Structure formats: structure tokens, C-alpha cells
Amino acid sequence: MRKRDHNVLTNAASLLICGLLAGVVVAAAAFPAVAMSGLAAKAGADTFGALPKELTLARAPQISYLLASDGKTPLATMYDENRREVKFADISPHMVAAIIAAEDHDFYKHNGVDLNGVARAFVNNSSAARDRQGASTLTMQYVRMGIAYSATHPADVLAATEDTSARKLREMRYAIQLDKELSKDEILERYLNLAAFGNGAYGVFAASQVYFNKKPKDLKIEEAAMLAGLVKAPTSFDPTTTSGYPQAVTRRDYVIDHMVTTGAITKEQAEAAKAVKLVVKGKRAPNGCVATNKNAWGFFCDYFYRWWMAQETFGSTSYDRERRLKSGGYTIVTTLDKQAQDGADKAVRDAKPVTAKEAVMLAMIEPGTGRVRALSVNRNFKLDNPNNPKNRPHSDPVQRNRGKLGNYPNTVNPLLTGGDGITGYQAGSVFKIYTIVAALEKGIPLSYTINAPQQFKSEYRIELGGDAACPGTHFYCPMNSNRQPGGVKDMWSAFSASTNTYFVPLQQQVGAENVVDVAKRLGIQFRVSKENAWANNKEAANQWGSFTLGVTDTTPLELANSYATLAADGKYCEPIPVQSIRDLDGNKLDVANPRCEKRISTEVARAAVDAARCPVGDNSSMSKCGGTRTAAEGRGIVGKPIAGKSGTTDAEKSASLVAMTKQYAVAGILADPDWPQTNVKMKHKTSDGINPPVFQALKAAMDGKKSINFDPPGQKIALGDQRTIPGVRCLDIDRAKSRISGAGFSPVVSSNRVASDCPAGTAAGTSPDGRTIKGGIVTIMVSAGGGGGNDDNDGGGNGNGNGRPGNGPSGPPSRPPDDRPGG
Numbered sequence: 149m150r151k152r153d154h155n156v157l158t159n160a161a162s163l164l165i166c167g168l169l170a171g172v173v174v175a176a177a178a179f180p181a182v183a184m185s186g187l188a189a190k191a192g193a194d195t196f197g198a199l200p201k202e203l204t205l206a207r208a209p210q211i212s213y214l215l216a217s218d219g220k221t222p223l224a225t226m227y228d229e230n231r232r233e234v235k236f237a238d239i240s241p242h243m244v245a246a247i248i249a250a251e252d253h254d255f256y257k258h259n260g261v262d263l264n265g266v267a268r269a270f271v272n273n274s275s276a277a278r279d280r281q282g283a284s285t286l287t288m289q290y291v292r293m294g295i296a297y298s299a300t301h302p303a304d305v306l307a308a309t310e311d312t313s314a315r316k317l318r319e320m321r322y323a324i325q326l327d328k329e330l331s332k333d334e335i336l337e338r339y340l341n342l343a344a345f346g347n348g349a350y351g352v353f354a355a356s357q358v359y360f361n362k363k364p365k366d367l368k369i370e371e372a373a374m375l376a377g378l379v380k381a382p383t384s385f386d387p388t389t390t391s392g393y394p395q396a397v398t399r400r401d402y403v404i405d406h407m408v409t410t411g412a413i414t415k416e417q418a419e420a421a422k423a424v425k426l427v428v429k430g431k432r433a434p435n436g437c438v439a440t441n442k443n444a445w446g447f448f449c450d451y452f453y454r455w456w457m458a459q460e461t462f463g464s465t466s467y468d469r470e471r472r473l474k475s476g477g478y479t480i481v482t483t484l485d486k487q488a489q490d491g492a493d494k495a496v497r498d499a500k501p502v503t504a505k506e507a508v509m510l511a512m513i514e515p516g517t518g519r520v521r522a523l524s525v526n527r528n529f530k531l532d533n534p535n536n537p538k539n540r541p542h543s544d545p546v547q548r549n550r551g552k553l554g555n556y557p558n559t560v561n562p563l564l565t566g567g568d569g570i571t572g573y574q575a576g577s578v579f580k581i582y583t584i585v586a587a588l589e590k591g592i593p594l595s596y597t598i599n600a601p602q603q604f605k606s607e608y609r610i611e612l613g614g615d616a617a618c619p620g621t622h623f624y625c626p627m628n629s630n631r632q633p634g635g636v637k638d639m640w641s642a643f644s645a646s647t648n649t650y651f652v653p654l655q656q657q658v659g660a661e662n663v664v665d666v667a668k669r670l671g672i673q674f675r676v677s678k679e680n681a682w683a684n685n686k687e688a689a690n691q692w693g694s695f696t697l698g699v700t701d702t703t704p705l706e707l708a709n710s711y712a713t714l715a716a717d718g719k720y721c722e723p724i725p726v727q728s729i730r731d732l733d734g735n736k737l738d739v740a741n742p743r744c745e746k747r748i749s750t751e752v753a754r755a756a757v758d759a760a761r762c763p764v765g766d767n768s769s770m771s772k773c774g775g776t777r778t779a780a781e782g783r784g785i786v787g788k789p790i791a792g793k794s795g796t797t798d799a800e801k802s803a804s805l806v807a808m809t810k811q812y813a814v815a816g817i818l819a820d821p822d823w824p825q826t827n828v829k830m831k832h833k834t835s836d837g838i839n840p841p842v843f844q845a846l847k848a849a850m851d852g853k854k855s856i857n858f859d860p861p862g863q864k865i866a867l868g869d870q871r872t873i874p875g876v877r878c879l880d881i882d883r884a885k886s887r888i889s890g891a892g893f894s895p896v897v898s899s900n901r902v903a904s905d906c907p908a909g910t911a912a913g914t915s916p917d918g919r920t921i922k923g924g925i926v927t928i929m930v931s932a933g934g935g936g937g938n939d940d941n942d943g944g945g946n947g948n949g950n951g952r953p954g955n956g957p958s959g960p961p962s963r964p965p966d967d968r969p970g971g
Contacts, residue, residue, distance in 0.1 A: 203322045205294035208233075208342050210477030210732060211354070211433065214449065216486045217521075217727055223482055224440045224449045228474045230358070230433045231350035233732070236337040239352060240367040244336060245412030246376035250403045252286040253410055255336075260287040260327030261320045287323040290339040297342070340364075345375055346382025348432050359387070361430040369413060370421040373403040387428050397426050438530055438560070444493040446529025448484050451520065451565050451705075452725040461739045477732040483519035483725050488512050488812065491848020492524035495841035499818075500526045502557035505543040506828060507821050508838065509564050510845050511704035512814045515712040517742045518721025520705065521812060521849065523564045532558040544823035554822045563821055565705045571675035572701035573819040575804040576795025577646045577778075579698035581711070582666040584639055584759055586658045588752040589666070593639075593868030594759055594772070594861070596654075597925040599896045600634030600642065603627045604649040606656055608693030616694070624693040626652050629796070636896060636915070636927050641774030643793065644762035648697060655696040661689040663696060669747045670710035670720065676701050698795050698804075707815035711792065711806045714756050715813055717859070718748030755861035760791035764807055769860030770867075781833065782807055785843040788855045794832055794839065803830035805842045810856040812849045816842040868921040876911040876928060884911035884928050893926040904931040 211227035248255050254262055262285050284292070326335065345355035355375050356364040367375070377399035378385050385399050386392035401422045407413045413421075434440070437449035453473075456462060462469040496508040504526060512522035532539045532553070539553040547554075555561055562570050587596070608624040610617055618625035626648045628634055634647035642650035655663050664683050674680040679700055682688040689695075705723055713720045721744040729737040748756075762773035764782035766789055779794045792807035802819040818838040820826040831837030860866075874891045876884035881897060888895035904912035912931040920926060 203291065203294070203326065204298070206298040207732070208294075208297045208350070209475030212473055212476055212478040212480060214452065214480045214482055216482060216484045216489075217519075218486060219481045221486050222441050223445060223484060224437060225433055226436055226453075226474050227433070228471070229350040230348045230354040230435075231341070232353045232477065233341045233351065234337075234353040234364055236333045238363070238365045239337070239340060240365050240372055242369045242372040242412075243340070243352060243364060243367050243375065245407050245410065246369075246372040246403055247286070247336070247340065247379070249373075249406035249410050249412060250376040250379065251289065253406070255286050256332055258285060258327075260323035260325075261285060284319065285323060286339050287326055287335055288319040290335060290342065291319045291322045291326065293342045294338075343379050344382055345378045346386050347388060354433065356430075358430045358432060359428050368421070368424075369404065369407070369417060370400065370424045370426070373407065373421065374400040374426060377403045387426055393426070400426065440529070442493075443529055444524065445484065445489060446560070447525060447527075447562075447564055448482070448489065448520070448523045448725065450529065450560060450562060451523055452480075452482055454562065454565070454567060455725050459739055461737070479730045480726055481728045483514070483521060483727050485512075485521040485849065487851070488845070488849035489522040489524065491851075492522040492814075492841075492845040495844040495848070496524050496526045498844070499836050499838075499841045502526050502528055503540060505540065505554060505556055505820055505822065506818060506826075506830065507556070507563060508816065508818055508841055509704045510814060510816045510841060511564050511708045512812055512845065512849060513705070513708045513712045513723060515716035515808070515810065515813055516719055516721065516744070518709065518712075518724045518744065519727065519742070520723050520725050522814075522845070523705070524845070525563050527556060527563070528558045529560060530558045531560055542822055543820050543826065547822075556822070561821070564703060566673065566675055566703040570703075570821070572703040572706070573802050573804075573817050573821075573824070574699055574797045575702050575707055575817060576698040576797045576802070577648075578707060578711075578793045578795040578804050578806050578815075579667070579700070580643060580646065580651045580696055581714070581756060581760060581793060582670065582672075583651050583655045583658070583663045583696040584643065584756050585666045585670075585714070585748060585752055586662040587639070587654055588755050588865060589749075590658045590662070592654075592658065593864070593921060594755055594866045595638050595640075595868055595921045595924065597636050597638050597921070598642070598650050598653055599636050599925055599927075600628070600647045600649040600653075602631060602633040602649070604652055606652055606693050608656070608660075608691055610693065624652075626694065626697065636925050637774070638772065639759050640762050640768050640770075640772035641776075643759045644773045644778070645776035646763065646778050646794070651696045652693060656693070659690060660692045660695055661686045664689040664692060666748075667695075667700075667710070670713050671706050671723075672700065672702055672710060673706060674700065698797070704815040704817050707804065707806055707817070708808075708813045711760070711808050711815065712813035713748065714753045714760070715791070715808050715810055715858075716753075717750045718746055718753035719744050720747040751862055751865050754859050755865045757791050757858050758861050758866065760793055761789070761858065763794060764790050764792040766790050769858075779805060779807075779832070779839055781839070782843050786847045786850060788850050788853075789857045790846070791858060796830075796832070800829040800831075801826055803832050803838045805832070805838050807842050807846050809846065809850055809853075810858065811853055812846060814842050814846045814849070816845075868924075870919045871922045872919050873914055873917060873926055877913055878906040879911050881909070881911060881928065881930070888914070888926050888928065892922055893920070893924060896925050896927045898927050898929050901930045901932040904929075906931045908932045 208231060209229045210231045210233060211225055213225055214223040215221060216223050340352040342351060344350050347358050349355040349358040352364045356362055356367060359375065360371050374387065374396060377396065384392060385396045387396035404418045404421050408415055408418045437446045437453055440446045440449050456473055457466055457469050462472045492510045492512060496510055499508045500506055507525055507527065509525045513520050537553055539558055540556055542548040542552040542554040562568055566572055603625050605618050606624045609622050610624045612622040616624055616626065628648050634649050637647050637650045668683060674683045682692055709723050721742050724742060726740040729740045758768045761768050763778045765777055765780040766783045767773060782790055782792065788809050790807055790809055792805065795804040801824065802817060804817045806815045808814065816838045818830045820828065832839045871892060873893065874887050876887055885895040902912050906912050908931050910931050912929040915927040915929055
């Protein structure tokens with residue numbers, strides 16, 4: 149709207165008269181006897197003319213909105229003051245008429261200062277009248293509010309609102325100047341966006357929502373009159389209280405009557421409006437993560453809040469960042485995928501109720517962007533009321549005996565993402581993927597074979613006589629979970645069956661420090677101080693024999709993102725909870741852009757994913773998975789090409805599963821966050837285990853999404869340098885071994901016998917036959933025998949995995965024996 153034209157003579161007259169009146173007002177306050185003298189008037193004019201004219205006002209605090217990834221579904225609101233600016237055209241004419249009727253009848257007639265009103269107030273206030281009158285116009289009130297909001301020191305706020313003649317003079321001077329610079333509608337727009345209406349509502353937009361649950365453009369006469377009446381005394385006229393309701397009705401009717409006086413409405417309209425019973429339909433706007441649209445979304449909201457508070461873009465201090473979030477009026481489209489989040493929430497609660505001490509924790513992330521699509525746990529996101537606690541007894545017997553309550557069903561702890569003392573949980577054999585990546589980077593192909601025994605005597609030194617040590621030695625000796633030999637395995641079949649005695653020697657060959665480095669590059673953070681020290685000391689890391697078995701604390705979010713990096717062909721993306729952030733002016737902030745970099749080569753990533761298809765029931769590109777699959781049901785449940793891995797720690801104190809498609813990676817951990825040494829066995833395949841919620845959440849997220857296959861690895865990284873295996877059929881075993889080793893392979897004689905035309909005890913053939921990797925293991929089959937296999941729920945657990953860096957010559961001291969051994 150165009151600024152109004154102002155008559156120069158009128159403005160000049162206004163300034164002169166205001167100055168003269170100002171002198172009288174000031175003199176009347178200090179020296180009543182000389183109040184009407186010419187000296188007082190002249191002094192007032194001089195003082196008034198010397199006042200500054202320029203008024204710079206800061207933008208008032210405004211509410212920030214968090215939306216789901218669709219850009220429409222409300223997630224949460226955050227504010228210090230519930231305010232959202234609205235354009236004049238979007239405000240009901242009834243609201244404009246009502247505020248003029250309530251506060252300033254001559255608003256459209258005066259030039260910012262009502263001269264008649266000033267004179268009238270002076271005469272009244274100089275007499276013995278009981279009630280003092282004010283002369284503040286809407287423009288002067290706006291100036292007062294604006295100065296207070298722009299103040300940076302408490303003393304400035306006091307100066308802006310104290311009842312003094314000096315403050316009145318300043319308001320008059322600024323009001324006249326504003327009236328020249330802005331149109332009347334612009335002043336009203338600013339006023340209505342700044343005024344306080346009570347019940348945490350600041351500005352007409354928030355007031356319309358809080359009291360009537362509607363937009364300001366839809367306000368009726370009686371509703372607008374009530375809101376306009378609140379500005380004078382929001383607490384006294386509060387219609388939501390028993391004492392304030394009748395006063396609110398009286399004040400509303402007063403405003404309606406004055407709307408007739410100003411000519412805004414007819415008497416008939418006024419009587420009809422006053423006859424409407426005042427009903428307050430709205431409520432205070434929810435504020436913060438404890439008041440999300442759905443309580444289960446509070447954990448995601450809290451992750452967003454922690455992310456925001458870590459971004460230097462929003463201020464150099466945590467105070468600055470929080471103020472900016474709660475007063476900056478941002479529109480934030482988060483990465484929360486409503487379909488994925490709702491599916492995950494249902495899945496975790498189907499597995500365990502919120503009252504269970506075991507936590508089912510799921511994190512879902514998008515490969516290639518790092519966008520966190522869902523965070524879910526079977527807990528209520530809320531603080532337990534200390535005066536009326538609902539949480540159950542602590543699961544740790546020691547804490548329980550001290551009378552402490554647990555963090556279930558109510559908690560605001562960052563269980564899924566870590567921080568505030570939450571270091572994570574042991575994940576078990578899902579860590580074996582990092583050994584595969586390290587081996588592939590060293591040039592060892594997927595087809596690399598190892599004859600995995602029932603127990604492997606490693607070169608890693610740990611405590612002498614420890615549970616994981618070979619009897620009478622200080623050497624780490626892991627076993628397979630089923631206490632059976634693994635047999636000859638390659639990476640496909642060993643990962644599929646989760647064979648411990650394949651991966652520990654493989655890690656030993658490539659160097660444990662290199663496996664730890666892969667985990668770091670894929671986002672594992674090592675929040676436990678000792679583990680962090682080992683991870684960042686090459687010599688200590690090199691003695692971390694059980695690292696491949698997942699003895700390190702991690703979180704579902706870290707696990708999901710590490711696997712997502714591989715699904716994205718080795719492109720690591722920092723986990724991020726936002727898709728876009730726009731400020732009040734609609735400007736888009738770059739801080740919401742994905743932050744990605746290449747950390748693993750494409751070929752290595754594709755080869756690792758190819759191996760990871762085996763455990764969850766999918767097929768590798770070369771059908772090399774073998775017979776045993778630890779989570780074989782996954783492919784059938786999800787119904788799309790998937791990859792992943794399950795994991796179990798010693799004594800089944802925690803259970804984990806990662807499952808992913810090209811579009812989503814989901815990691816789940818089942819554990820007791822309050823008592824890591826729980827005596828409850830965490831399960832996998834049962835309805836209350838970790839597998840069903842992970843697979844069901846992934847299925848829900850993929851509903852309606854297209855099926856995308858994983859890219860196969862190249863022949864070289866998959867199969868390596870292939871050589872022809874010499875024939876040994878019907879040769880005696882010693883000659884067969886000699887021929888195999890002479891061709892550059894490592895011969896192993898099978899302990900079982902197979903049916904064959906060859907004489908008993910001679911070589912019946914080899915496994916594999918034809919060709920295999922140079923230097924690989926070739927098993928000599930002995931005539932007249934047979935063999936078998938097994939199928940454990942997760943071959944990676946219960947494998948004496950507590951061989952952490954020991955007290956050998958190059959390792960740091962080991963942990964106490966009861967410190968959560970894992971496998």
C-alpha cells in the first residue's frame with residue numbers, strides 16, 4: 149500500500165503544538181505553579197524539537213515451525229513468544245475496526261499524535277479527577293512496544309515502559325515521524341503483529357489460533373472485539389479463567405458498542421454480536437519436543453534440536469543458537485518421513501510395549517543424502533514427573549535396591565543417537581562388514597577362503613587366563629557361536645553364517661588398525677573414552693583382536709549410516725535431520741544441504757554390499773552365499789532386494805540387525821539402556837526380538853517405492869586372480885596335497901568322506917573344482933564320506949568375543965572381566 153501524502157503545514161503545526169503541550173506537561177509534573185507560563189511552553193518546544201526522529205526497531209520474536217518431509221505435516225513448534233507475522237490483507241476488517249474502537253477512534257484522522265487527546269488528558273490529570281486518562285495513540289503504543297522489543301538491556305526495557313513525561317515526549321516525536329514514513333494500514337499491521345493478547349499469544353495470528361483456532365482473516369465481529377479488548381489487560385480479561393471470563397465479555401461488549409460509535413458496524417450488528425455466547429475454542433500452541441504432533445516423534449525432534457544447537461551457523465554460543473531457533477520464525481522442513489516413522493513406531497511397539505525395560509531402538513537413514521527418515525523406540529518422550537512418577541523400578545538390581553526408578557516408560561535420553569552420557573550399545577557381528585571392507589581395500593577378493601576351525605588361536609595378546617584366552621596362554625582364542633568348525637569359507641559364506649573364526653584371522657591378516665579405520669570413516673564415533681583412546685592409537689588398535697566381533701559401543705543411527713554409505717557406493721553423508729530451512733523472508737539457508745564425501749571406493753562398496761545380501765536371505769550377484777543365513781527371512785518380508793547383517797553379543801545381552809535397500813538403511817538394537825549387564829536374553833527371530841521390527845519398518849518405508857537392485861561388483865574384486873586347480877582324482881592324499889600346493893594353492897584334507905569310484909582313502913576330487921583364487925584354499929575330498937551343516941539364529945554371538953586389547957607388550961590394559969564382553 150502507498151504511503152499517505154502528508155500536508156506539510158499540518159505536520160509542522162503538529163510538531164509545534166506537541167512541543168508546546170510537552171512543555172506544559174513536563175512543567176506540570178515538576179513545577180505546577182509555572183505550568184502554564186510562556187517559559188514552560190518555549191522550553192517544551194525547544195526540547196521536543198531536539199529529540200531524535202529516526203526510530204530503528206528490531207524484528208519481534210516469532211515462532212519457528214517444524215514440518216515433516218512432505219512440507220505440510222506439523223511436527224513441532226518452538227518459540228519464546230508465540231507469534232507469527234501476518235499481512236494486513238490477511239486480517240479481518242472486523243479486527244481492524246475493533247482495535248481502532250478499543251484504542252484510538254481518530255487513528256485515521258491524526259498524524260500519529262492525537263492533539264485533542266493530549267490536551268484532554270492534561271486537563272483531566274491536572275484536576276482532582278479519580279481516573280487518570282492517557283493520550284497514547286495506536287502509533288505511540290506501537291512505538292513503545294517496538295522500543296521495548298528492541299532493547300538489549302533490562303534498563304532500556306524499563307525506560308521504554310516507565311510512566312514518565314520523558315517517555316511520552318519520545319513516543320510523540322517518533323509517532324509523528326512514523327506517521328510520515330508509513331501508511332496507516334502499515335502501522336496497524338505492525339501493531340497487530342506485535343501486541344500481546346495473553347495466554348502466550350503474541351500478535352493477532354497467534355491470538356486467533358489460541359482463542360478461536362482460526363486464521364485472523366476469518367474473525368467475526370464478536371471474536372475480533374474480544375481480542376481487541378484483551379490488549380488493554382490480557383491477564384484481567386482472560387476468558388479462559390473463571391474470574392476473567394465475565395470481564396472479557398463486558399470488555400468485548402464495550403468494544404462492540406464503540407465500533408458502532410466509529411461507524412464500523414450498525415446497531416443491529418452490534419446487538420447480534422453481543423448476543424453470541426463467548427466460547428473459547430483454541431488452546432495454547434504446543435512448544436518444544438515434549439509437545440510434538442505425535443509423542444513418538446519426540447525422539448526425532450530432540451535429535452533435530454541437538455543438531456541445531458551444534459551448528460555454528462546459528463550463533464557462536466548455545467544461548468544464541470537457542471534464541472535464534474525460538475525467535476527467528478523459521479520454517480523448517482525436516483527429514484522425518486511420516487510413512488517410514490509411523491511404520492517404525494508401530495514395529496517397535498508391536499515387539500515390546502513402552503513398559504518393557506528392554507528398548508527396541510530403530511534408526512532409518514537415506515543412502516546418498518544422510519537424511520534421517522525415522523527414529524523410533526518403545527518409550528514415551530517425556531520427563532517423568534518427580535511428584536507423581538510413572539516410571540518403573542530400575543532394572544539394575546543395585547540401583548533398584550537404592551530406590552531408583554528406571555528410564556521407562558518415560559525418558560528424554562538420546563537413546564538412538566548418543567550423547568548426554570549415552571555411549572551406545574554393543575552391536576556384535578554387524579561389525580564384520582568393516583573387516584570385509586578393509587580386506588577388499590587390501591586387494592583381498594570376496595572369494596578369499598579360510599579354513600575356519602572351531603576355535604582360532606590368534607596372535608592378539610590379552611590377559612593371561614582370561615575367558616577369551618587359549619587355556620594357559622595370553623593369546624586371544626575366539627570360537628564360533630555354535631562351538632563347531634566353520635569349515636572352508638569365503639567372505640560370502642562366512643558373512644552369511646557369521647563365522648567368527650573366519651573374521652578374526654582375516655582381521656589379523658589385514659591389520660586390526662585398518663579395520664578400526666574403516667569403522668571411523670563410516671561414522672562410528674567411539675564415545676567410550678577407553679575405546680576412543682584405542683581407536684586413535686595405531687599400536688593399541690592393532691591389538692584389538694575382538695573388534696571385528698562388535699565389542700564397541702555404537703548407536704542405531706551410526707550403524708544405519710555406516711551401512712547406508714556402502715549402499716551409496718561409498719559416499720558418506722553426515723546424518724542430517726533437515727531438508728530445508730527458510731527464514732522469515734523466505735530465504736533458504738545452505739546449512740540444510742547434504743554434507744557428503746567419498747570415503748570408500750565404488751568397487752569396494754559394491755563388493756561389500758554383495759556379501760551383505762547373503763545373511764538376510766537375498767542372493768549375491770554370483771550366488772555364492774552358502775547354505776547358512778543368520779536372518780534369512782528378511783528378503784521374503786521386505787519383498788525387495790536387500791542387504792544387511794545381524795549381530796549378537798556374548799550371553800545375548802544385546803541383539804542387533806541392519807537391513808537396507810538402495811533407498812533406506814535401517815539399524816535396530818535391542819538392549820537395556822539402564823543396565824547393560826542385563827540378565828535378560830535379547831532375541832532375534834521371535835516376535836519380541838529385533839529382527840521383526842527392523843524388517844517390518846523397512847517394509848513399511850518401502851511400501852509403494854520401486855524395487856532397485858544393487859549393482860554387482862566387478863569380477864576382479866569378487867573373484868580375484870583365478871587359477872586352474874590341477875586334477876587329483878584317485879591319487880593318494882600325500883601326492884594330491886603336493887600337486888595342489890605346487891600349483892600355488894593351500895591344500896586342506898577333508899575330515900569327512902564322500903562316495904566315489906576311487907579307492908577308499910584316496911582323493912575323490914577337490915572343493916572347489918575347476919578354478920579358484922590364487923593362493924586360496926582347496927579342500928581335498930576323501931573317498932567314501934559325507935558332511936553336514938547348522939543354522940543358528942545369529943552365528944556371530946556367544947563367541948568369546950571379549951578379547952579386547954590386553955596387557956601384552958603392545959596393548960593397553962584390558963577392561964574388567966564384567967565389562968560387557970561381546971561377540
